[in-house]
Amino acid sequence: MPEFPAGFRWGVSTSAYQIEGATTADGRGPSIWDTFAHEPGRVADASTGDRACDHFHRYAEDTALLAGLGVSAYRFSLAWPRIQPDGTGPANAAGLDFYDRLVDGLLAAGVDPVATLFHWDLPQPLEDAGGWLNRDTAARFAEYADLAAARLGDRVKLWITLNEPFIHMSMGYGMGVHAPGRMLLFDAFPVAHHQLLGHGLAVSALRARTTSPVAIANNYSPVRVAGDTDADRAAAAAYDALHNLLFTDPLLGRGYPDAPGLDPAVIRDGDLDVLAAPIDVLGVNYYNPTAIRAPEAGSPLPFDIVPLEGYPRTAFDWPVAPDGLRDLLLQLHRRYGDALPPIQITESGCAYDDAPDADGRVHDPERIAYLDGHVRAVRGAMAEGVPVTGYFVWSLLDNWEWAEGFTKRFGLVHVDFDTQRRTPKSSYAWFRDLVRR
Ligand code: FCB
Numbered sequence: 001m002p003e004f005p006a007g008f009r010w011g012v013s014t015s016a017y018q019i020e021g022a023t024t025a026d027g028r029g030p031s032i033w034d035t036f037a038h039e040p041g042r043v044a045d046a047s048t049g050d051r052a053c054d055h056f057h058r059y060a061e062d063t064a065l066l067a068g069l070g071v072s073a074y075r076f077s078l079a080w081p082r083i084q085p086d087g088t089g090p091a092n093a094a095g096l097d098f099y100d101r102l103v104d105g106l107l108a109a110g111v112d113p114v115a116t117l118f119h120w121d122l123p124q125p126l127e128d129a130g131g132w133l134n135r136d137t138a139a140r141f142a143e144y145a146d147l148a149a150a151r152l153g154d155r156v157k158l159w160i161t162l163n164e165p166f167i168h169m170s171m172g173y174g175m176g177v178h179a180p181g182r183m184l185l186f187d188a189f190p191v192a193h194h195q196l197l198g199h200g201l202a203v204s205a206l207r208a209r210t211t212s213p214v215a216i217a218n219n220y221s222p223v224r225v226a227g228d229t230d231a232d233r234a235a236a237a238a239y240d241a242l243h244n245l246l247f248t249d250p251l252l253g254r255g256y257p258d259a260p261g262l263d264p265a266v267i268r269d270g271d272l273d274v275l276a277a278p279i280d281v282l283g284v285n286y287y288n289p290t291a292i293r294a295p296e297a298g299s300p301l302p303f304d305i306v307p308l309e310g311y312p313r314t315a316f317d318w319p320v321a322p323d324g325l326r327d328l329l330l331q332l333h334r335r336y337g338d339a340l341p342p343i344q345i346t347e348s349g350c351a352y353d354d355a356p357d358a359d360g361r362v363h364d365p366e367r368i369a370y371l372d373g374h375v376r377a378v379r380g381a382m383a384e385g386v387p388v389t390g391y392f393v394w395s396l397l398d399n400w401e402w403a404e405g406f407t408k409r410f411g412l413v414h415v416d417f418d419t420q421r422r423t424p425k426s427s428y429a430w431f432r433d434l435v436r437r
Contacts (some may be wrong), residue, residue, distance in 0.1 A: 001372070001375065001376070001434065001437070002214070002376070002379045002383075002384075003074055006059070006398070006411075007075050007389075008389060008390065008391070009072050009112070009344060009389060009390030009392075010070075010071050010072055010073070010390070010391060010392075010393070010434070011071045011072065011073035011074055011075055011112075011114065011390065011391070011392040011393070012066070012069065012071055012074060012075070012306065012392055012393045012394075012395065012396040012412065012431075012433045013075040013076075013346060013347050013393070013394050013396070014055075014072075014074075014075070014076050014077070014395050014396050014397065014399065015076070015077040015112075015119035015163065016076070016077045016078060016079035016082075016119060016121060016122070017031065017033045017049045017079065017101040017117065017120070017400070017401040017411065018052060018119075018369060018395075018400045018401070018402070019052050019053040019055040019062075019397060019400070020025070020049075020052060020053075020055050020056045020079065020313055021050060021051040021052040021053065021056055021057075021060035021061045022048065022054070022056035023049065023050055023057065025056060026082070026092070026095055026098065027082075027085055027092045027094055027095060028079065028083060028085060028092075028095060028099070029080050029081040029084075029085025029086060029087075029123055029125070030123070030124040030133070030163060031079065031080070031081045031121035031122060031123055031124060031179075032120075032121065032122045032124055032172075033049060033120065033121050033122055033179045033182045033337070033402075033433075034048070034049070034050075034124070034284075035127075035179070035180075036179030036181050036281070037049055037179075039181070042181065042403065043402075043403055043404075043405045044404050044405045044407050045404075045405035045406055046405070047400065047405035047406050048400075050399045051417075052397050052399060052400045053397050053398075053400075053415055053417075053420065054420050055397070056098065056264050056400060057099075057340065058095045058420065059101070059105065060105060061177075061422065062396065062397065062422075063102070063105045063106060063109050063111070064109070065111065065396065065397075065413055065422065065424070065428075066106070066109060066111050066396065067109040067111065067436040068424075068432070069354070069396075069412070069428060069432050069434050069435065070111075070335075070435045070436055071111060071431075071435055072111065072112055072158070072435075073111060073112040073113075073114050073158070073390065073392070074106055074113060074396070075114040075115075075160070076102070076109050076114070076115065076116070076345060076393050077115070077116035077117070077118070077119035077121075077163065078099055078115055078116070078117055079095075079121055079124040080121060080122065080123055081121060081124070082095030082098065082099075082118070082142055082434075083095045083096055083144060084098075084143075084144055084147065085123065085146060086124060086125045087122070087123030087124075087125045087126035087144075088125075088140055088143070090127075090147075090152075091147040091151065091323040096147075096148075096151045097434050098154075099139070099148075099151075099152060099330075100151065100152070101180065102264050103115075103141060103155050103156065104151055104155070105307060106280055107155060110270065112157035113152075113155060113156045113157060114156070114157060114160065115142065115148070115152065115156045115158075115159055115160065115161040116161075116162075116163050117141070117145055117148060117159070117160065117161055117162070117202060118141065118162050118163060118198075120161040120163065120168050120179065121178075122137075122180070122292055126140060126372045127180050127186055131173075131180055131191070132169075132190070132191040132194045132195055132198075133188075133190050133191060133194070134171070134220055135175070135190075135197070136184060137194055137198065138194045138195075138197040138198035138201055138400075139198075139201065139204055140198075141198035141200060141201065142201035142202045142204070142205045143205075144341065145161070145201075145202035145205040145206055146205040146206075146208070146209065148424060149205065149206050149208075149209035149210050150361065152207055152304070153209055153210050153212075153272075154187040154211060154212055156210070156212055157212055157216075158212060158215060158344075158345065159206050159210065159211075159212055159213070159214045159215065160197055160214075160215045160216060160217050160283055160356065160429075161198075161202045161206075161214065161215070161216050162198070162199050162216050162217070163197070163204065163217045163285075163340065164217060164219040164285055165190075165192065165195040165196065165216075165218070165247050166218065166219050166242075166243055166246065166247050167219050167247075168191070168195065169188050169189075169191040169192050169195070169362055170243075171186070173188035173191045173192075174186070174188040175214060177403055178402055178403060179228040183293035185261075185300055185301070186260055186261030187261070187329075188261070188343060189261045189262055189263045189266060189419070190252065190263070191272070191398045192247065193227075193255060193266045193267060194266075195379035196250060196251070196273060196275045197215045197248065197275065198276045199216055199251070199269055199275070200274035200275045200276070201274060203277040203278075204274075210255070212277055213280030213281055213431075214280055214281075214312065215280060215281035215282065215283045215341075215344070215346075216247075216251065216279060216282070216283060217283030217284075217346040217347070218282070218283065218284065218285065218286055218326050219246060219248050219285045219286075219287075220243070220244050220259070220284055220285070220286055220332075221243055221244065221286075221288060221290040221328075222244075222289045222290075222324050222327045222328045222331060223235075223236045223237075223239055223240040223243070223244070223257045223289065223290055223291075223292055224289050224290070224291045224292070224308060225291075225292060225293070226291040226292060226293040226306045227293040227294065229294060230240050230248045230295045230362070231294035232264070232292070232293045234294070234340065235292050235293060235294045235295060235302060235303035235304065236259050236293075236303070238302045238303050238411075239290065239292045239303045241257045241259035241260070242259045242260055242261070243290065243332060243333075243350070245257040245259065246259045246262075248282075248332075249409045250272060250275040250276065251275055251276060251279065252276070252339045252340065253276045253334050253339060254339075255272055256272075260302050270309070270385070272297055274430065276289055278341075279341055280341055280342075281341055281342055281344050281389070281390075282300060282340065282341050282342070282343050282344075283344055284323045284328070284329070284332070284343050284344070284345050284346060284347075285346055285347035285348075285350075285394075286328060286345065286347070286348055287318055287347075287349075287350075288308070288318045288319045288320075288321055289308055289319070289321050289324035289327070289328075290305060290308070291305070291307065291308040291309075292304065292305060292306070301350075304348050308321070311395075312366075313349045314351050314352060314366075315351040315352045315353050315408060315409075316350075316351045316404075316408055317352075318350070318351075318388040320350065320369075320370055320373070322370075322373035322374045322376065322377040323377065324389060325345075325348070325374055325378065325381070326377040326380050326381045327379075329377075329378070329381035329386045329388065330345065330384060330386060332386070333359050333381075333386040333387075334386065339419070340387070341387075341389045342346075342387045343387060343389070344388070344389055344390030344391070344392070345378060345388065345390065345391040345392060346390075346392050347392060347394040348374050348392070348393060348394060349367075349370070349371070349393050349395060349410050350367055350370040350410065351365070351366055351401070351408040351409055351410050352364055352366050352387075352409065353409065354367075354398070354409050354411075354414055355414075356414065356416075360423065361423075361426070362414040362424075362425040362426065363425070363426045364425045364426055364427045365426070367412075367427040368426065368427050368430045370431075371393060371427065371431065372433055374408065375391060375434070378391055393412060393431060395411050395412070396412060396413060397411040397412075397413050397415050397422070398410065398411035398413070398414055398415040398417075399411065399415070399424060399435070411423055411425070412424065412427050412428040412431055413428055
């Protein structure tokens with residue numbers, strides 16, 4: 001493994017609804033994911049996040065796992081409905097107390113707390129008022145950011161406003177695969193603009209409370225053209241604009257790209273200045289490239305997503321393509337140049353069907369190979385001049401994987417969801433040794 005510069009941030013990531021459980025403790029209100037997961041037919045194994053990894057009660061044990069791993073940072077998310085059960089009004093002090101304990105425990109263990117404000121668990125009352133289709137949700141988000149930062153302020157070492165606004169829009173409001181389960185296709189565009197507006201307003205709210213750096217975590221997928229016609233190339237460009245450019249161009253001062261579904265009527269005077277509030281770090285979540293060709297006649301979409309051939313696949317059937325991460329980082333560097341802030345890879349990881357062997361050990365050589373390839377890809381991009389300052393593995397723990405329930409295991413630590421027993425996998429030891437070096 002090539003050397004990384006001193007001070008490079010090694011971490012692991014999780015999110016609130018996927019690990020915490022305790023969904024009614026200390027006055028927490030319902031989120032859209034509580035509602036959605038309890039609806040029949042939404043989740044592969046009909047499970048919910050009611051208990052998840054019971055991290056709410058086991059956070060001290062999980063902090064010890066982080067300390068043992070030796071990571072310098074831990075990215076987690078705050079559950080908005082713990083802090084504002086109705087999505088508006090004063091903070092629920094008991095909800096904030098949990099994150100207070102967590103943050104203090106992390107600092108005592110020598111681990112930098114990295115907090116994401118929104119990892120998809122919108123308070124249900126805000127969804128009842130239109131969710132992110134409603135412009136007012138952006139203002140509510142900034143109010144919540146202010147309450148969170150007033151309490152956790154400078155003890156959080158990096159603030160992340162939104163997690164993957166593209167995935168939340170497309171899966172949650174476009175295709176109905178995630179909460180809130182709406183199927184609006186391209187009529188979901190207001191969800192893009194209002195999330196980005198909320199991000200910009202939250203950046204200002206955070207700046208007023210903390211000197212810690214502020215970021216957003218976007219999902220990116222470099223696009224491969226599957227075909228050689230002009231129509232295939234146009235389809236790939238349309239998909240690229242939607243997935244990769246829509247949530248980055250306006251933040252870095254370029255305004256919106258020409259993307260399918262973009263509705264200028266949603267954008268008000270002055271909004272683009274709010275969106276372009278300077279950020280200190282660009283969070284990059286990367287899993288795989290996307291192969292695109294021209295759509296079949298009559299398709300409701302201007303592109304067709306097809307399997308990417310020629311790569312091994314994870315248990316999620318996602319291609320294992322570290323070269324895609326290098327391509328992506330070089331593309332970001334090329335497109336945005338000096339406007340590109342330092343990048344941290346805020347998620348990178350893979351699902352495999354890991355299970356304890358007869359001795360109770362969990363061997364996951366595929367995950368080690370996956371991480372090895374992706375860490376090298378990052379180092380390669382850095383050698384070519386891309387400013388990358390951190391890498392977080394998704395995830396610390398096997399957890400509740402949204403519409404896939406408990407069927408997809410992404411952790412460095414195996415979790416038995418019946419007993420809540422945690423067993424570090426061989427990838428945990430591998431990552432610990434990497435971080436130590
Ligand atoms: C990302 C999400 C994260 C997890 C991974 C596998 O899109 O941000 O919560 O589900 O995928």
